[in-house]
Amino acid sequence: MKALTWQGKRSVSVENVPDPIIQEPTDAIIRITSSAICGSDLHLYEVLGPYLNKGDVLGHEPMGIVVEVGSAVTKLSKGDRVVIPFNISCGECFMCSQGLQSQCETTQxxxxxxxxxxxxxxxxYGSVPGGQAEFLRVPYADYGPVKVGAELPDERYLFLSDILPTAWQGVKYADTPEGGTLAVFGLGPVGQFATRIGKHFGLRVIGVDPVPExxxxxxxxxxxxxxxxxTAADEIRETTDGRGADSVIDAVGMEAHGSPVAAFAHNALGLLPDKLAQKAMETAGVDRLAALHTSLDAVRRGGTVSLSGVYGGQASPMPLLSMFDKQVQLRMGQCNVRNWTDQLLPLVEDDADPLGVMDLVTHRVGLDKAPAMYEKFQKKEDGCIKVVLQP
Incomplete structure (x- = not known):
């Protein structure tokens, strides 16, 4: 099959790779019909190369049609249309029972x-082949895949794989009081959905981003x-009686604008052998923290900062004196996708499209165009906000 593979820093290519096969009786094989490029994929493209191997298949936002199931799978059948959550969870362990599927004890x-x-x-996260490909092996197929109907287009459902529940969790974690103000730093795909979800909950929402589109x-x-x-934090305070936003979501992560020292560290990591680079990331502060520090500045005293953006440094400096003094609450983590999909499915199927899932994709291309779209997405060219690949 054809698949998008990692070849090196800022280098991906479509290659022929072996078709996936059933390896465990709980597996299913999915024929991919749509697969999106995520902002987190750009972290692999730019920063996290030390943890990748040449030829690794990328992608974690797919959906498609079941073409084969293992002997122990009872809830899926050939021909079912499904969305695949980006994290792999069993649905039976202690963590899954707590709604913390991103911490699944079976697949940790x-x-x-x-x-x-x-x-x-x-x-x-396990070197599991991804979904920017023609086919995908899905473990624990009786729990992870979300079955959907056949009538609506892929884009109604595709974002249940990651960015829509990620944004939903980010807003839930922000815990903005009724009628309060939510600021969202970063208006990429997750930030766009976070702002819309905030509006859906009746909040005043302020989105912050340097890109006009x-x-x-x-x-x-x-x-x-x-x-x-x-001055973004000052501007937010000016419109909130001098206090700051009740809650702030950082939907940017480790590659924020305005962090030249950490940008240098990212480039330096790319020059180190993989094992040394891994050690550096696991012991040093290599994140670009401008958006996070501004979020902590912009939130009011007693407010909450919710992190949806991905961070990778083990020793990134934090303004703990200010955080403690302001009594800031900080919540974060990989999205527990299956904890939220039952709440979100009726909203994406609603004819009114209350979360605007049909107003996000800016580029739809074949899988063969994926390398060019990675570059365009990273450089924020051509109004690129969300890319969907169709194998």
């Missing part, structure tokens, strides 16, 4: 002291926007 990558295995996301998309959904700058 203990060798790296990481949580549940993820599709297409490096040694840190992203601000314009958010404004279409009734979101107030600010250009990202060193």
């Amino acid at each position: 990558v203990k060798a790296k002291n990481s949580g549940a295995a993820l599709f297409g996301f490096s040694e840190l 992203r601000r314009a998309m958010a404004e279409r959904h009734g979101v107030e926007t600010l250009d990202y700058s060193k």
Whole structure:
């Protein structure tokens, strides 16, 4: 089959790789009909190369049609249409029973002291082949895949794989009081959905991003926007009686603008042998923290900062004196996708499209165009906000 593979820093290519096969009786094989490029994929493209091997198949936002099931699978059948959550969870362990599927004890990558295995996301999360491909092997197929109807287009359902539940969890974790103000830093795909979910819950929402096209998309959904700058926190305080936002979501992560020292560290990591680079990431502060530090500045005293953006440094410096003094609550983590999908499915199937799932994709291309779209997405060219690949 054809699949998008990692070849090196800022280098991916479509190659012929072996077709996936049933390895365990609880597996299923899915023929991919749509697979999106995620902002987290850009972390693999740019920063997390030390944990990748040449030829690794990328992608963790797929959906498609079941073509084969293992002998122990009872809830899926050939021909079922399914969305595949990006984290692999069993549904039976203690963590899954607590709604913490991203910490699934059955699939935890203990060798790296990481949580549940993820599709297409490096040694840190199990080196499981991803879904930017023609076919995908799906473990624990009776629990993970979300069965959907056949009538609506893929884009109604595709984002249940990751970014929609990630944004939903981010807003839930932000715990903004009724009628309060939620600020969202970063108006990429997760940030766009987070702002819309905030509006859906009746909040005042302020979106912050340096890219005009992203601000314009958010404004279409009734979101107030600010250009990202060193004064963004001050501007938010000016519109909130001098206090700051009740809650802030950081939907940017480790590659934030305005962090030149950490940007240098990212480039330096790319020059080290993989084992040395891994050691550096696991012991040093290599994240670009401008968005996170601004989020902590912009939240009011007693407020909550919710992290949806991915961070990778083990010793990234934090302003603990200020955080403690302001009594800031900090919540974060990989999304527990299956904890939220039952709540989200009726919303994505609603004819009114209350979360605007049909107003996100800016580029639809064949799988063969994926390398060019990775570059375009990273550089934020051509108004690129969300890319869907169709094998």
